[in-house]
Amino acid sequence: MIGFPTSFLWGAATSAYQIEGSPLADGAGASIWHRFSREPGRVVGGATGDSACDHYRRYREDIALMAWLGINAYRFSVAWARVVPDGNGTLNPKGLGFYDRLVDALLAQGIEPMLTLYHWDLPAALEDRGGWLNPDSAKWFGDYAQVLFQALDDRVRLWLTLNEPWVSAVLGYLTGTHAPGRRGLREAALAAHHLLLAHAEAVTAYRAVGRHRIGIALNLEPQYAASAQAEDVEAAARRHIYVNRWFLDPILLGRYPAEIPQLFGADWPRRALQRAGLIRAPIDFLGVNYYSRALVVDDPSGRPARGRLVKRRDAQLTAMGWEIFPQGLTEMLLWIRREYGELPVYITENGAACNDPLPERGRVLDPGRARFLGRHLIAAQEALGRGVDLRGYFAWSLLDNFEWAYGYSKRFGLIHVDFATQRRTPKMSARFYRNLICRGGANL
Numbered sequence: 001m002i003g004f005p006t007s008f009l010w011g012a013a014t015s016a017y018q019i020e021g022s023p024l025a026d027g028a029g030a031s032i033w034h035r036f037s038r039e040p041g042r043v044v045g046g047a048t049g050d051s052a053c054d055h056y057r058r059y060r061e062d063i064a065l066m067a068w069l070g071i072n073a074y075r076f077s078v079a080w081a082r083v084v085p086d087g088n089g090t091l092n093p094k095g096l097g098f099y100d101r102l103v104d105a106l107l108a109q110g111i112e113p114m115l116t117l118y119h120w121d122l123p124a125a126l127e128d129r130g131g132w133l134n135p136d137s138a139k140w141f142g143d144y145a146q147v148l149f150q151a152l153d154d155r156v157r158l159w160l161t162l163n164e165p166w167v168s169a170v171l172g173y174l175t176g177t178h179a180p181g182r183r184g185l186r187e188a189a190l191a192a193h194h195l196l197l198a199h200a201e202a203v204t205a206y207r208a209v210g211r212h213r214i215g216i217a218l219n220l221e222p223q224y225a226a227s228a229q230a231e232d233v234e235a236a237a238r239r240h241i242y243v244n245r246w247f248l249d250p251i252l253l254g255r256y257p258a259e260i261p262q263l264f265g266a267d268w269p270r271r272a273l274q275r276a277g278l279i280r281a282p283i284d285f286l287g288v289n290y291y292s293r294a295l296v297v298d299d300p301s302g303r304p305a306r307g308r309l310v311k312r313r314d315a316q317l318t319a320m321g322w323e324i325f326p327q328g329l330t331e332m333l334l335w336i337r338r339e340y341g342e343l344p345v346y347i348t349e350n351g352a353a354c355n356d357p358l359p360e361r362g363r364v365l366d367p368g369r370a371r372f373l374g375r376h377l378i379a380a381q382e383a384l385g386r387g388v389d390l391r392g393y394f395a396w397s398l399l400d401n402f403e404w405a406y407g408y409s410k411r412f413g414l415i416h417v418d419f420a421t422q423r424r425t426p427k428m429s430a431r432f433y434r435n436l437i438c439r440g441g442a443n444l
């Protein structure tokens with residue numbers, strides 16, 4: 001098995017709303033998650049991101065922990081409403097100032113910043129104007145992206161436009177389990193289309209002013225038929241289009257998969273097909289967020305892909321109920337290369353929620369997470385050995401944090417956070433990852 005290249009990025013990832021806290025500090029505007037988390041019943045325990053990991057104030061302490069961890073890259077997102085409080089208008093210098101200081105502090109430790117422009121926290125003022133259902137949303141996003149390109153492209157060399165637009169569209173507009181909590185197939189398809197146009201708007205804007213590289217982070221999940229029955233095989237094929245190709249094809253090929261309008265039927269926005277060509281603004285790399293595979297059975301009532309997820313009885317699951325399936329990462333990376341050609345790839349998220357014990361004498365024993373990371377890094381190494389141009393790996397997540405609708409009930413962190421005291425405690429998995437990075441990934 002070949003090793004990891006010396007240029008390989010060993011990182012960790014977070015997002016603004018999940019770790020920063022202080023959502024309205026220094027002139028920041030509210031986001032849709034600030035609003036959504038306050039709606040009764042939306043988040044486990046009625047939790048909000050008001051404090052989270054208090055990273056907005058403790059970022060220097062957290063960067064010192066990153067330095068101890070030995071990561072050479074850190075993926076974070078910018079809270080749009082900190083920088084442009086009403087989403088599309090006046091800049092807030094204090095909001096931008098936080099990210100300016102964050103980037104400088106990272107670089108001072110030799111840590112490469114990877115900046116995600118949008119990780120689900122749309123300014124609430126833009127939601128009041130229709131949010132991602134408004135055709136102007138692509139321009140709003142392009143204008144916001146421009147602000148950050150101008151301010152930070154002299155130091156940020158890895159940009160991501162959107163994080164998991166599929167989750168934004170499906171959980172935000174179809175299932176309603178994420179902000180803004182709307183429920184409609186047509187809305188989901190329209191929001192997805194505008195998110196893709198927004199991605200293209202930002203990439204196009206970057207080409208005019210940017211000097212480095214820009215991509216997008218997608219949640220990609222291999223779909224396996226639960227049986228050899230034709231109806232299950234076909235259901236898995238439909239879900240593969242729905243979960244993976246719906247976004248990959250327009251971004252990388254400039255067209256929607258032919259099957260997508262059939263899956264959405266009358267709910268598919270007709271004009272979307274003509275405008276799909278606009279979406280293919282060539283990217284420099286693809287971010288792959290990999291967590292698990294899906295095991296699919298036919299389900300005629302399931303909309304829109306008419307497939308339902310099942311679990312094998314003997315499956316090993318994380319605390320999220322997701323099957324631990326490292327080989328799916330290798331297969332997904334190889335499939336992307338076969339299907340879309342040579343494109344640099346970063347694993348921009350991979351990690352596990354575990355039922356961690358409480359810290360005891362400064363230690364948190366989470367062997368399951370260490371094993372999860374190790375097995376997925378072996379799977380990544382396998383893909384590297386078979387020709388995938390894999391440039392880096394970002395563990396999700398640096399810190400235990402606000403896990404969206406699960407609130408603080410699910411812990412993904414390499415570092416434990418006591419949310420009552422904000423005390424950080426590196427877990428066993430952090431030491432495992434630190435030692436691995438020291439060895440450049442050798443002897444996995």
Ligand SMILES: N=[N+]=NCCCCNC(=O)[C@@H]1[C@H]2[C@H](O)[C@@H](O)[C@H](O)[C@@H](CO)[C@@H]12
Pocket residue numbers: 015018163164167219221289291292322349396403404412
């Ligand atoms: N069944 N199933 N399987 C996997 C489905 C994954 C969809 N959720 C994600 O990818 C989110 C991504 C998000 O960026 C981050 O902000 C979240 O904290 C992590 C952890 O939840 C992941």
